[in-house]
Amino acid sequence: MNTELDKIYNPSENEDAIYEKWEKSGFFNPDNLNVAEDAESYTIILPPPNITAKLHMGHSAMLAIEDLMIRYKRLKGFRTLWLPGTDHAAIATQNAVEKKIFKEQGKTRHDLGREKLLEEIWKFLKQTQSEILTQTRKMGASLDWSRLAFTFDDERQLAVKRMFVDMYNEGVIYRGERMVNWCPRCHSTLADDEVEYKEEKSKLYWLKYGPFVLATSRPETKLGDTAVAVHPDDSRYQHFIGQELDIDGVLGKFKVKVVADKAVEMDFGSGVIKVTPSHSFIDSEIAARHNLPGKKIINEEGRMMENCGKYAGLTTAEAREAIVVDMQALGLIDHIDEDYVHNSARCYRCDSVIEPLPSEQWFISVDKKIKRLGDKSLKERALEVAVSNEIKFTPERYQKRYIDWMTNLHDWCISRQIWFGHQIPVWHKGEETHCGLEAPVGEGWQQDQDTLDTWFSSGMWTFSTLGWPHNYIDGQKINDLAKFHPTQVLETGYEIITLWVSRMIMMSIFALNEVPFSQVYLHGMVLDKEGKKMSKSKGNGVDPLEMIEKFGTDAVRLAILTGLTTGSDLKFNEDKVEAKRNFVNKLWNIARFILSSSDAIASVEKDSINQAPEPKSLADKWILNSLTETIKNVSKNLDEFNFAFAADALDEFTWNKLADWYLEIAKVEKDKSEILIFILRKLLIIWHPFAPFVTEKIWSSFNSSLLMVEAWPQLDSLKNYLELENEQEFKIIQDIIVAIRNARSLNKIEPAKKLQAIIYGHKSTQILLDNQAIIRNLKTGIESTEIYESGDKIVDAISIIVGGVEIYLLGAIDKEKELERLTRERDNLIRLVSLQEQKLANSEFVSRAPEKIVAAENEKLLNYKSELEKINNTISNL
RNA sequence: GGGCUCGUAGCUCAGUUGGUUAGAGCGCUACGUUGACAUCGUAGAGGUCUGCAGUUCGAGUCUGCACGAGCCCACCA
Numbered sequence: 032m033n034t035e036l037d038k039i040y041n042p043s044e045n046e047d048a049i050y051e052k053w054e055k056s057g058f059f060n061p062d063n064l065n066v067a068e069d070a071e072s073y074t075i076i077l078p079p080p081n082i083t084a085k086l087h088m089g090h091s092a093m094l095a096i097e098d099l100m101i102r103y104k105r106l107k108g109f110r111t112l113w114l115p116g117t118d119h120a121a122i123a124t125q126n127a128v129e130k131k132i133f134k135e136q137g138k139t140r141h142d143l144g145r146e147k148l149l150e151e152i153w154k155f156l157k158q159t160q161s162e163i164l165t166q167t168r169k170m171g172a173s174l175d176w177s178r179l180a181f182t183f184d185d186e187r188q189l190a191v192k193r194m195f196v197d198m199y200n201e202g203v204i205y206r207g208e209r210m211v212n213w214c215p216r217c218h219s220t221l222a223d224d225e226v227e228y229k230e231e232k233s234k235l236y237w238l239k240y241g242p243f244v245l246a247t248s249r250p251e252t253k254l255g256d257t258a259v260a261v262h263p264d265d266s267r268y269q270h271f272i273g274q275e276l277d278i279d280g281v282l283g284k285f286k287v288k289v290v291a292d293k294a295v296e297m298d299f300g301s302g303v304i305k306v307t308p309s310h311s312f313i314d315s316e317i318a319a320r321h322n323l324p325g326k327k328i329i330n331e332e333g334r335m336m337e338n339c340g341k342y343a344g345l346t347t348a349e350a351r352e353a354i355v356v357d358m359q360a361l362g363l364i365d366h367i368d369e370d371y372v373h374n375s376a377r378c379y380r381c382d383s384v385i386e387p388l389p390s391e392q393w394f395i396s397v398d399k400k401i402k403r404l405g406d407k408s409l410k411e412r413a414l415e416v417a418v419s420n421e422i423k424f425t426p427e428r429y430q431k432r433y434i435d436w437m438t439n440l441h442d443w444c445i446s447r448q449i450w451f452g453h454q455i456p457v458w459h460k461g462e463e464t465h466c467g468l469e470a471p472v473g474e475g476w477q478q479d480q481d482t483l484d485t486w487f488s489s490g491m492w493t494f495s496t497l498g499w500p501h502n503y504i505d506g507q508k509i510n511d512l513a514k515f516h517p518t519q520v521l522e523t524g525y526e527i528i529t530l531w532v533s534r535m536i537m538m539s540i541f542a543l544n545e546v547p548f549s550q551v552y553l554h555g556m557v558l559d560k561e562g563k564k565m566s567k568s569k570g571n572g573v574d575p576l577e578m579i580e581k582f583g584t585d586a587v588r589l590a591i592l593t594g595l596t597t598g599s600d601l602k603f604n605e606d607k608v609e610a611k612r613n614f615v616n617k618l619w620n621i622a623r624f625i626l627s628s629s630d631a632i633a634s635v636e637k638d639s640i641n642q643a644p645e646p647k648s649l650a651d652k653w654i655l656n657s658l659t660e661t662i663k664n665v666s667k668n669l670d671e672f673n674f675a676f677a678a679d680a681l682d683e684f685t686w687n688k689l690a691d692w693y694l695e696i697a698k699v700e701k702d703k704s705e706i707l708i709f710i711l712r713k714l715l716i717i718w719h720p721f722a723p724f725v726t727e728k729i730w731s732s733f734n735s736s737l738l739m740v741e742a743w744p745q746l747d748s749l750k751n752y753l754e755l756e757n758e759q760e761f762k763i764i765q766d767i768i769v770a771i772r773n774a775r776s777l778n779k780i781e782p783a784k785k786l787q788a789i790i791y792g793h794k795s796t797q798i799l800l801d802n803q804a805i806i807r808n809l810k811t812g813i814e815s816t817e818i819y820e821s822g823d824k825i826v827d828a829i830s831i832i833v834g835g836v837e838i839y840l841l842g843a844i845d846k847e848k849e850l851e852r853l854t855r856e857r858d859n860l861i862r863l864v865s866l867q868e869q870k871l872a873n874s875e876f877v878s879r880a881p882e883k884i885v886a887a888e889n890e891k892l893l894n895y896k897s898e899l900e901k902i903n904n905t906i907s908n909l
Numbered sequence: 910g911g912g913c914u915c916g917u918a919g920c921u922c923a924g925u926u927g928g929u930u931a932g933a934g935c936g937c938u939a940c941g942u943u944g945a946c947a948u949c950g951u952a953g954a955g956g957u958c959u960g961c962a963g964u965u966c967g968a969g970u971c972u973g974c975a976c977g978a979g980c981c982c983a984c985c986a
Contacts, residue, residue, distance in 0.1 A: 039947070228984075235986090247986060260986095296985080304986045313986070373985060428913065432981070435912075439982085526981085562979080594921075600979085602921070610935075613947055624945035679923090679933090694945080863930065875966040884928055884967095891929060 036626065036732060040619035042583025046724045050168055053727075058740050059175045061112040061515075064105070065740065073109035074518040075101060076493050077174060078531070079182060081120035082159045083127045086166045088557040088565060088603055089524065091575040092595065094170040095588040096554055096674065097522050101173055102720035103669050106743040112515050114496050115167065115174040117160055119183035121452035121485040122219070126381070128152045128451075145450045152451050166576060171584050171723045173739070178511075180496045182488040183453070190495040191488050192456045192468050194542060199457075199466045203399050203409070203541065204445070206391060210315045211444060213388040214378040215333030219448040220392060221378060222484060226385055228374040235371035236355065236364060238305075241276045241287075243268075244365045246300030248373060249307075250358065251350040253280060254339050255328040256287055258306035260317055263291035265302050281357045282340045290321045309389050325389065333386050347386070393446035393455060393481065397537070404544060409537045410440055416536065416546050425552045425672050429528060436529045443534075445484045452482030490534035493518050493547035503543065518548045525553040552672050555600035557591070562602055578608055585722035586612035592721055593678040614682070615725050618718065621690055622729040625707045628697075644705040651706055654693040657684055658710055662744050665717050678721060685714065708733075716741050853906050860899040867892040 057063040061072065075097050080090055097113060105111040128151055129140050140148045160181075167174065180187060198204040211220040236250045243259065259276075261268040271289045278287055287306075294313055295304055308318030308325035318325060328336050335342045335350045342350045358364045376385035397410040404412050414437050416422050417430055424430040446455060458465045458476040465471045470478065488495070494503075494516055502512035517539070521532065532551060539547035559565050565572040578587045589611035594601045646652040661684040668677035689710065697703040711729075719726040719738055730738035870876060870888060877885055 036945095038945085223983095245986080249986080294986095300986070306986095311986075313984085376984090426914095432913070436982075529981085556980090604921095606935080607921085609947095616947055617945095620946040620948085622945090627945070676923090682934090690946085691949080859930075866930090870967090873966065877966085879966045880928075887929080894929095 036619065036623040036729070038623075040583075040616050040725055040728070042585065042615070042724065043580065045728050046169075046171070046584055049724050049727050050171060053173065053737070053739055054168075054176070056737055056739070058105075058737065059113075059173050060177050061110045061175065064110055066108055066110050070108060070110045072112065072515055072519075073101070073104040074112045074114070074515040075520050075522060076114045076496055076518055077116060077172075078521075078523045078527075079116040079118040079180075079489065079492065080163055081123055082117050082156050082163065083120055083123045084159065085162055086575060088573050088575055088591075090166075091170055091587065092554060092557050092591045092601065093522065093524070094167060094172045095591045096552075096595070098170070098172045098588075098723070099592060099669075099674060099720045100520060100522065102723060102739070103743070105173070105739065106716060106719065106741060108742065110514075112178075113172070113174050114178050114180070114515075115164075115172075115176060116180035116182070116492070116496060117163060118489055119156070119181065119451070119485065121447060121482060122217075122449055123485075124152060124156065125449050125451040126217075128155050131155065140450070148450055169576060169579055169584060171588070173723075178496065182485070182492070186498075187488060187491075187495050188453060189468070190491055190499055191453045191483065193500045194487075194491055194538070195456050195483070196466055196468060198395065198541065201399075201401060201403075201541075203396050203401065204393060205396060206393055208389050208391055209394070209442075209444065210312055210387050211390045211392055212376065213331065213386045213390065214381065214383050215331065215386055216381050216383040217378060217449070218331065220390060220444060220446065221385065222444060222486075227377045227379045227382075229377050231375045232370050232372055233375075235300075235368040237301075237366050237368070238358070239363050239365050240303070240305065241278045242271065243303045244301050245303040245305060246368075247305060248371065249347075249351065251335070251342070251347055251354050252307040252310050252328070253305065253354070254282065254335070254342070255307045255309055255326045256285070256305045257308060257318070257326055258288045258290055258321070258323050260290050260292045260295050260304050260306050261302060262295045262297045263293060265295075265297050267302065279361070279363060281354055281361065281363075288321075288323065290317065290323070292317045292320060310387055312387050315387075315389070327389065329386055329388065331388065331390075333384075347384075392444050394442040394444055395537075396442050397440050398442070401541070404540065409541060410437060412540045413437055413533065413536045416540070422536065422546050422548065423550050425550065429525060429551070429553055433528055433533060437533060440533075443484075445487050446481040447484055448480070449482055452485065453488055455479040455481050455483060486530060486534050489531060490538040491542070493521075493535055493539055494542060499542060508543070516543070517546050520550045520552055521548040522552045522554065524556065526556070528553070554595060558600050558602050560602060560604040562600070565603075573603060573605075578605070582608045582612040583615060583724070585615045585725050589614065589678070589722055592674050593682075595675055614686070615722060617690065618685065618722070619725060619729065621685070621694065622711060622715075622732075624694060625711050626733060628704060628707070644709055646706070647702070650693060651703075654688065654710065655706070657688050658713060662713065662717060666743070669720075681718060681721070685718075689714070713744055716743060850906070853902055857899065857902045857906065860895055860902065864892065864895045864899060867895060 053059065064070075077097065078093065080086060101111050101113045125140075125148075128148070132138055132140075132143070132148075132151060143151070164179075195204060212223065212226050213219075214221055233248055235246050235248055237244055237246050238250060238253070240259065245259070247253075256278075261272065263272075268289075272291045274289050276287055276289065277284045290306070294317055295302065304314075306314045306317055306323065308315045308323055309327045310329055315325070317323070326338075328339055329347060330336050333346055335345050335347070337343045339345075339350070342353060345353060355364065377383065378385060395409075397413075398408045400406050400408055407415075414434060417424070417433050417437070424433065455478075456466060456468060457479040458467075458470055459479065460473075460476045465476065470476055491499070494512060497511040497516050499512055502508060502510045507513075508516065521535070523532065528551075535547045539545060557565060559573070575587060586608050590603065590608040591601065593611070594603070594607065643655055646655055661680055664680040665677045668674070668680065693710075697707060712734075715726045715730050715738060719741075723739070727738045730741075867888065871885075871892060
């Protein structure tokens with residue numbers, strides 16, 4: 032044990048060693064925790080970061096919050112498991128690697144081929160993955176590394192296959208032709224949330240279309256039209272509804288049917304739209320409602336198909352130009368709006384324009400009734416658990432968002448046409464199809480080329496990481512799955528409620544018929560100083576490692592945690608981290624002061640950790656009482672996820688009560704070691720979840736055990752030492768200490784002027800601090816105020832007898848300024864008295880307001896009046 | 910277009926069911942202190958609580974409208 036602490040705490044010299052000590056202790060692993068066999072478990076599964084890039088401040092916030100939760104519960108004696116992992120992030124990763132290869136070698140994925148590309152991806156992945164894990168350790172995250180998982184490792188591959196097969200056999204997964212968002216460059220479908228809409232200026236063409244004039248931004252799709260639609264209530268077009276018309280087109284006449292559909296807006300354009308069922312989402316829905324045939328004219332390269340005559344082979348953009356020229360020649364264009372602003376759908380990876388196409392894809396049915404689930408569908412069950420609060424959302428408003436989204440949920444397209452990902456466990460041979468964990472025996476079977484949406488594997492994250500399917504036998508959970516599932520809290524950013532949270536809920540319901548977690552806590556986004564999103568392109572991101580290097584991990588964690596009120600975004604800036612670095616140092620020095628006081632070490636040995644020493648003075652009672660209050664407050668706020676409030680309470684106690692007051696008193700009063708050590712121990716425990724490194728370091732200097740697995744103070748063992756009147760008494764003492772501090776400075780300026788024991792401005796007479804540090808003879812309302820003047824200063828003096836020696840404490844105030852202040856105060860009071868009198872003269876107020884309020888207002892008036900009188904006296908004395 | 914959140918001191922935010930003179934931290938000014946401390950103490954300046962209207966004896970708080978900021982969802986032929 033080393034009780035000599037350096038003058039300044041140096042995080043970078045200590046943090047790695049402390050983390051290593053924690054990790055070596057084995058206590059990150061719940062199996063090693065010294066808790067009762069039947070101790071309640073507390074599990075958080077870490078949202079696995081994508082392995083595409085280094086961690087950013089958002090990840091740091093997530094790690095800080097979750098580590099706080101876990102460390103708190105660990106101290107409270109729960110069997111805590113925080114399970115780490117990473118996400119292969121199929122499309123995102125493949126794109127990142129493709130970009131890299133193109134930049135370095137000028138090659139596309141097609142040049143490399145599937146196998147070579149996957150090889151490159153694995154290389155990239157190993158690199159970033161190890162970087163991410165290093166960064167995670169740097170944040171002090173107490174994750175159980177022995178259970179580290181990856182969405183694409185062997186166990187998870189098995190789990191994914193098994194899940195697919197089970198869903199397939201249940202009829203929940205099906206293959207079907209549907210309109211999808213197709214990226215012609217990536218050659219893949221995109222989920223709705225992978226499509227980005229960008230505002231764009233383009234042309235709006237008004238076509239002469241049989242008897243109509245109608246507006247379109249995509250004249251080339253006229254080749255695929257099979258109908259026109261109008262609103263059923265549109266009086267202009269009633270007589271056309273149901274007719275079949277011959278329309279002139281660039282490739283000759285073709286037939287369309289006129290249908291009435293509410294999807295058409297009467298106010299837009301001419302109120303007539305052309306219907307291209309195969310290349311527009313709305314149109315395909317209209318077509319489905321009216322049984323209209325579709326005509327496919329655009330292929331998966333984004334080019335016109337062979338049925339487009341001379342336009343075949345052109346890209347849609349080229350075809351548009353060509354067709355417009357031809358239409359103009361034929362007089363089929365009425366006019367063109369040049370600057371039509373609309374949203375264009377873009378691929379979120381490569382920014383190509385999305386083509387809506389009908390395509391064969393794999394889907395998860397959210398509406399299929401499942402016997403096992405009480406004949407309810409995944410959607411119905413996923414809604415139920417939120418509505419019934421079986422899963423609670425914090426902040427509550429996100430419950431509504433989840434429910435809204437779930438209510439409108441369509442079947443989930445899970446297939447992707449990329450190479451990196453879980454390949455679909457389906458084999459084809461001619462017309463035959465086989466779905467299973469392994470390829471079927473026999474020749475000629477070819478595995479489906481598609482891979483799964485990355486959210487399929489991350490949706491299984493709460494149970495695939497806990498050994499499902501091995502640990503799930505005949506509907507019974509065993510081992511880890513039994514111990515830790517359902518988990519307690521899912522902590523993540525609010526932006527992925529729909530992408531991830533909802534899918535985890537459905538997957539867990541399907542696989543285990545239970546919710547994956549009982550509580551969803553959503554933190555806000557980390558924004559830059561100006562409140563803008565941090566992004567690579569803007570270059571306004573803050574590198575967490577840089578911050579840690581500069582200020583230490585504890586400071587970074589505190590900066591995050593104190594600013595983060597529930598659900599609101601966090602504006603992050605360096606000044607805040609610096610302030611917290613100062614605070615960490617303050618904590619360090621509080622410990623240094625306590626531990627270096629002469630008899631501290633002796634008392635450490637005899638100090639009992641859990642039994643508070645008997646308070647000997649009022650100050651002792653006060654500080655122990657404050658400590659109790661603080662512990663209560665912090666526990667309550669942590670239980671309710673109000674991390675910032677908890678940190679505030681701790682801050683207030685540590686800085687404003689302990690350091691400012693009690694330590695100052697301890698400099699005067701003797702024999703405080705036992706209490707100081709007791710307080711320090713408790714203080715380190717409750718600070719530990721927020722600032723784990725510095726607290727562990729201090730702890731290790733006078734304890735041989737690990738702070739990380741100490742016991743959180745028991746609330747029922749904490750006494751209330753202070754009565755109300757004591758508290759008032761202590762306020763007086765605080766006043767006196769203020770005077771002591773001011774007096775010090777005056778003593779330096781005018782050392783010769785030792786004055787009689789006179790009290791002014793404080794409601795106390797003689798203060799006696801004896802060896803037992805008992806403060807006596809406190810009186811209030813003393814009349815014999817004597818003022819000593821020294822030049823233009825008013826001297827404010829107190830004499831204190833410490834151990835039989837009389838010392839003088841002097842405070843000085845500039846006379847003129849003091850007079851000014853008093854006058855101001857008096858004027859203010861006069862105003863208040865008058866206001867208050869007016870208020871009480873109001874008969875409506877007196878008759879209507881509750882009695883309690885009126886009484887309080889009356890008392891207030893009396894207080895003002897008496898204060899006014901006092902001030903008047905003081906002023907005339909001056 | 911539909912929905913959600915927010916607007917309080919120069920900055921970051923508290924403000925519990927309507928009821929003292931609307932608070933804290935940081936920053937700023939002045940005077941001091943610095944032998945646990947990167948500190949710290951005391952005092953002070955700074956707010957028509959975005960605006961307008963309403964309910965009420967009384968509105969930062971409740972209601973409506975307007976303005977401004979952010980987010981989510983849907984998507985325009």
